[in-house]
Amino acid sequence: GAGVSQSPSNKVTEKGKDVELRCDPISGHTALYWYRQSLGQGLEFLIYFQGNSAPDKSGLPSDRFSAERTGGSVSTLTIQRTQQEDSAVYLCASSLASFHEQYFGPGTRLTVT
Amino acid sequence: DAKTTQPTSMDCAEGRAANLPCNHSTISGNEYVYWYRQIHSQGPQYIIHGLKNNETNEMASLIITEDRKSSTLILPHATLRDTAVYYCLKGAGGTSYGKLTFGQGTILTVHP
Numbered sequence: 001g002a003g004v005s006q007s008p009s010n011k012v013t014e015k016g017k018d019v020e021l022r023c024d025p026i027s028g029h030t031a032l033y034w035y036r037q038s039l040g041q042g043l044e045f046l047i048y049f050q051g052n053s054a055p056d057k058s059g060l061p062s063d064r065f066s067a068e069r070t071g072g073s074v075s076t077l078t079i080q081r082t083q084q085e086d087s088a089v090y091l092c093a094s095s096l097a098s099f100h101e102q103y104f105g106p107g108t109r110l111t112v113t
Numbered sequence: 114d115a116k117t118t119q120p121t122s123m124d125c126a127e128g129r130a131a132n133l134p135c136n137h138s139t140i141s142g143n144e145y146v147y148w149y150r151q152i153h154s155q156g157p158q159y160i161i162h163g164l165k166n167n168e169t170n171e172m173a174s175l176i177i178t179e180d181r182k183s184s185t186l187i188l189p190h191a192t193l194r195d196t197a198v199y200y201c202l203k204g205a206g207g208t209s210y211g212k213l214t215f216g217q218g219t220i221l222t223v224h225p
Contacts, residue, residue: 004156035215042200043157043215091156101147102213104156 002026004105006092012111013082021077021108025094032075033095033102034067038088046090049075082112117201122220125195131188133219135201138182145204146177147213148186150197150221157200157215160186191223 005024013019025032034046045059049069060066064082069075079086089109093102118136125131137146148160161168161175163184168175174187188195198218 033213042217043213045214093156101159101162102149102157103159107156 004092004094004103006090006105006108008108009106010109010111012113015084015112016081018078018080019082019110021079021090021092021110023075023077023092023094023105025073025075025092026103027073029094029096029103030072031095031097031100031102032069033093034075034077035091035093036088037091037107043091046077079110082110084112086110087112116214116216117203119199119201119216119219121217122222125188125191125221125223127193127223127225128190131186131191131195131221131223133186133188133199133201133221134183135186136183137201137203140181140203146175146181146184147202147204148173148175149200149202149213149215150195151200151218152194152197160199162204191221193223193225195221196223197221 004026007022011019030051032049035043036046037043047060047067048056064080067077087110089107091104091107093104095102145162145164147162149157150160151157161170161173163175163177177184198220200215200218202213204213
Protein backbone atom coordinates (compact mmCIF):
# COMPACT_ATOMS: atom_id res chain seq x y z
CA GLY A 1 0.00 0.00 0.00
CA ALA A 2 0.92 3.67 -0.11
CA GLY A 3 3.51 4.86 2.31
CA VAL A 4 3.81 8.17 4.13
CA SER A 5 3.86 11.06 1.73
CA GLN A 6 5.05 14.60 2.31
CA SER A 7 4.77 17.78 0.32
CA PRO A 8 6.46 19.75 -0.94
CA SER A 9 9.64 17.75 -1.37
CA ASN A 10 11.67 20.94 -1.45
CA LYS A 11 10.82 24.42 -0.22
CA VAL A 12 12.95 27.54 -0.49
CA THR A 13 11.67 30.55 1.38
CA GLU A 14 12.89 33.94 2.43
CA LYS A 15 13.68 34.71 6.03
CA GLY A 16 10.59 36.01 7.81
CA LYS A 17 8.06 34.20 5.62
CA ASP A 18 5.65 31.55 6.92
CA VAL A 19 5.73 28.01 5.52
CA GLU A 20 3.39 25.03 5.72
CA LEU A 21 4.58 21.46 5.36
CA ARG A 22 2.13 18.66 4.76
CA CYS A 23 2.16 15.01 5.80
CA ASP A 24 -0.20 12.26 4.64
CA PRO A 25 0.23 9.25 6.94
CA ILE A 26 -0.44 5.67 6.07
CA SER A 27 -4.18 5.01 6.11
CA GLY A 28 -5.31 3.60 9.45
CA HIS A 29 -2.26 4.74 11.37
CA THR A 30 -3.35 6.53 14.51
CA ALA A 31 0.02 7.92 15.60
CA LEU A 32 1.84 10.65 13.69
CA TYR A 33 5.23 12.19 14.44
CA TRP A 34 7.21 15.15 13.12
CA TYR A 35 11.00 15.20 13.28
CA ARG A 36 13.62 17.43 11.75
CA GLN A 37 17.14 16.70 10.65
CA SER A 38 19.66 19.48 10.25
CA LEU A 39 22.64 18.99 7.96
CA GLY A 40 24.89 16.26 9.33
CA GLN A 41 22.82 15.87 12.46
CA GLY A 42 20.61 13.16 13.87
CA LEU A 43 16.83 13.35 13.98
CA GLU A 44 15.20 15.73 16.44
CA PHE A 45 11.70 14.98 17.69
CA LEU A 46 9.25 17.86 17.28
CA ILE A 47 5.66 16.80 17.97
CA TYR A 48 3.50 13.72 18.30
CA PHE A 49 -0.21 13.08 17.67
CA GLN A 50 -2.10 10.02 18.92
CA GLY A 51 -5.75 9.69 18.02
CA ASN A 52 -7.86 12.37 19.65
CA SER A 53 -5.47 12.94 22.53
CA ALA A 54 -3.77 16.29 23.05
CA PRO A 55 -0.55 16.34 21.05
CA ASP A 56 2.84 16.18 22.72
CA LYS A 57 4.49 19.44 21.67
CA SER A 58 7.51 19.07 23.91
CA GLY A 59 9.97 18.99 21.02
CA LEU A 60 8.91 22.17 19.27
CA PRO A 61 11.91 24.54 19.40
CA SER A 62 9.95 27.78 19.65
CA ASP A 63 6.44 29.22 19.53
CA ARG A 64 6.97 29.95 15.84
CA PHE A 65 6.39 26.24 15.26
CA SER A 66 2.93 24.71 15.37
CA ALA A 67 1.22 21.65 13.96
CA GLU A 68 -2.25 20.31 13.58
CA ARG A 69 -3.79 17.07 12.49
CA THR A 70 -7.20 17.26 10.92
CA GLY A 71 -9.64 14.38 11.14
CA GLY A 72 -6.99 12.14 12.58
CA SER A 73 -5.25 11.90 9.24
CA VAL A 74 -3.40 14.66 7.38
CA SER A 75 -1.05 16.84 9.40
CA THR A 76 0.38 20.28 8.69
CA LEU A 77 3.50 21.69 10.31
CA THR A 78 3.59 25.47 10.20
CA ILE A 79 6.66 27.60 10.79
CA GLN A 80 6.02 31.30 11.18
CA ARG A 81 8.58 34.01 10.53
CA THR A 82 11.16 31.53 9.33
CA GLN A 83 14.80 31.92 10.34
CA GLN A 84 17.91 30.57 8.68
CA GLU A 85 18.40 28.09 11.51
CA ASP A 86 15.07 26.52 10.54
CA SER A 87 16.73 25.14 7.40
CA ALA A 88 16.57 21.36 7.68
CA VAL A 89 14.82 18.27 6.37
CA TYR A 90 11.46 17.89 8.07
CA LEU A 91 10.39 14.26 8.36
CA CYS A 92 6.98 12.88 9.16
CA ALA A 93 6.35 9.36 10.42
CA SER A 94 3.26 7.37 11.27
CA SER A 95 2.64 4.18 13.14
CA LEU A 96 -0.29 1.83 13.57
CA ALA A 97 -0.64 2.75 17.21
CA SER A 98 1.35 4.58 19.81
CA PHE A 99 3.90 1.88 20.22
CA HIS A 100 4.59 0.29 16.90
CA GLU A 101 7.37 0.75 14.39
CA GLN A 102 7.33 4.09 12.65
CA TYR A 103 7.22 4.51 8.90
CA PHE A 104 8.87 7.64 7.62
CA GLY A 105 8.08 9.80 4.65
CA PRO A 106 10.73 11.11 2.27
CA GLY A 107 10.89 14.45 4.04
CA THR A 108 10.61 18.08 3.03
CA ARG A 109 13.90 19.91 2.55
CA LEU A 110 13.39 23.47 3.80
CA THR A 111 15.91 26.14 2.90
CA VAL A 112 15.54 29.60 4.41
CA THR A 113 17.54 32.23 2.56
CA ASP B 114 17.55 10.29 29.83
CA ALA B 115 20.86 9.42 28.19
CA LYS B 116 20.82 8.39 24.56
CA THR B 117 22.39 5.21 23.29
CA THR B 118 26.07 4.98 22.35
CA GLN B 119 27.25 3.65 19.02
CA PRO B 120 30.56 3.68 17.14
CA THR B 121 30.77 6.53 14.69
CA SER B 122 31.58 4.36 11.71
CA MET B 123 32.19 0.77 10.63
CA ASP B 124 33.25 -1.00 7.47
CA CYS B 125 32.16 -4.37 6.17
CA ALA B 126 32.98 -6.46 3.13
CA GLU B 127 30.14 -7.35 0.82
CA GLY B 128 28.73 -10.77 1.60
CA ARG B 129 30.07 -10.81 5.13
CA ALA B 130 28.08 -10.31 8.31
CA ALA B 131 27.91 -6.79 9.66
CA ASN B 132 27.73 -6.62 13.45
CA LEU B 133 26.74 -3.22 14.78
CA PRO B 134 27.03 -2.72 18.54
CA CYS B 135 25.01 -0.39 20.73
CA ASN B 136 25.31 0.52 24.37
CA HIS B 137 22.15 1.45 26.23
CA SER B 138 23.25 1.09 29.83
CA THR B 139 20.53 3.43 31.15
CA ILE B 140 17.66 1.52 29.57
CA SER B 141 14.69 1.09 31.87
CA GLY B 142 12.52 -1.97 32.30
CA ASN B 143 9.76 -0.95 29.93
CA GLU B 144 11.95 0.43 27.18
CA TYR B 145 12.43 -1.41 23.93
CA VAL B 146 15.53 -1.32 21.75
CA TYR B 147 14.81 -0.18 18.21
CA TRP B 148 17.03 -0.14 15.14
CA TYR B 149 16.43 2.08 12.17
CA ARG B 150 18.63 2.94 9.23
CA GLN B 151 18.81 5.90 6.92
CA ILE B 152 20.11 5.57 3.42
CA HIS B 153 21.43 8.79 1.94
CA SER B 154 18.69 11.33 1.14
CA GLN B 155 15.89 9.06 2.32
CA GLY B 156 13.75 8.94 5.44
CA PRO B 157 14.69 6.44 8.17
CA GLN B 158 13.60 2.84 7.69
CA TYR B 159 12.54 0.56 10.52
CA ILE B 160 14.66 -2.59 10.85
CA ILE B 161 13.84 -4.46 14.04
CA HIS B 162 13.08 -4.04 17.73
CA GLY B 163 13.18 -6.11 20.89
CA LEU B 164 12.66 -6.01 24.63
CA LYS B 165 14.50 -8.94 26.19
CA ASN B 166 14.68 -11.82 23.77
CA ASN B 167 16.74 -12.01 20.63
CA GLU B 168 14.75 -11.22 17.52
CA THR B 169 15.11 -12.07 13.85
CA ASN B 170 13.26 -10.91 10.78
CA GLU B 171 13.86 -10.84 7.06
CA MET B 172 16.24 -7.90 7.38
CA ALA B 173 18.37 -8.59 10.43
CA SER B 174 18.86 -10.22 13.80
CA LEU B 175 18.96 -8.42 17.12
CA ILE B 176 20.94 -9.82 20.00
CA ILE B 177 20.23 -8.25 23.40
CA THR B 178 22.47 -9.00 26.38
CA GLU B 179 20.88 -10.55 29.43
CA ASP B 180 21.29 -7.35 31.47
CA ARG B 181 19.82 -5.41 28.49
CA LYS B 182 22.58 -2.83 28.67
CA SER B 183 23.80 -3.47 25.17
CA SER B 184 22.72 -5.05 21.92
CA THR B 185 24.08 -5.99 18.51
CA LEU B 186 22.36 -5.68 15.17
CA ILE B 187 23.46 -8.34 12.72
CA LEU B 188 23.09 -8.07 8.97
CA PRO B 189 23.97 -11.65 8.00
CA HIS B 190 25.08 -11.04 4.42
CA ALA B 191 25.75 -7.35 3.87
CA THR B 192 25.25 -5.90 0.40
CA LEU B 193 26.30 -2.58 -1.07
CA ARG B 194 22.73 -1.36 -0.61
CA ASP B 195 23.11 -1.80 3.15
CA THR B 196 25.46 1.18 3.24
CA ALA B 197 23.61 3.62 5.50
CA VAL B 198 23.55 5.29 8.90
CA TYR B 199 22.24 2.83 11.48
CA TYR B 200 20.47 4.21 14.53
CA CYS B 201 20.03 2.32 17.77
CA LEU B 202 17.28 3.83 19.92
CA LYS B 203 15.40 3.07 23.07
CA GLY B 204 11.71 3.83 23.27
CA ALA B 205 9.20 3.50 26.08
CA GLY B 206 6.66 0.77 25.83
CA GLY B 207 3.63 -0.21 27.83
CA THR B 208 1.21 2.69 28.18
CA SER B 209 3.74 5.24 26.97
CA TYR B 210 3.93 6.28 23.38
CA GLY B 211 6.84 5.43 21.17
CA LYS B 212 8.62 8.76 20.92
CA LEU B 213 12.04 7.95 19.58
CA THR B 214 15.23 9.80 20.41
CA PHE B 215 17.79 9.53 17.64
CA GLY B 216 21.52 9.86 18.30
CA GLN B 217 24.28 10.19 15.71
CA GLY B 218 24.18 6.56 14.64
CA THR B 219 26.83 4.39 13.01
CA ILE B 220 27.83 5.01 9.43
CA LEU B 221 28.14 1.53 7.92
CA THR B 222 30.04 1.33 4.66
CA VAL B 223 29.86 -1.94 2.77
CA HIS B 224 32.80 -2.44 0.40
CA PRO B 225 32.83 -4.60 -2.75
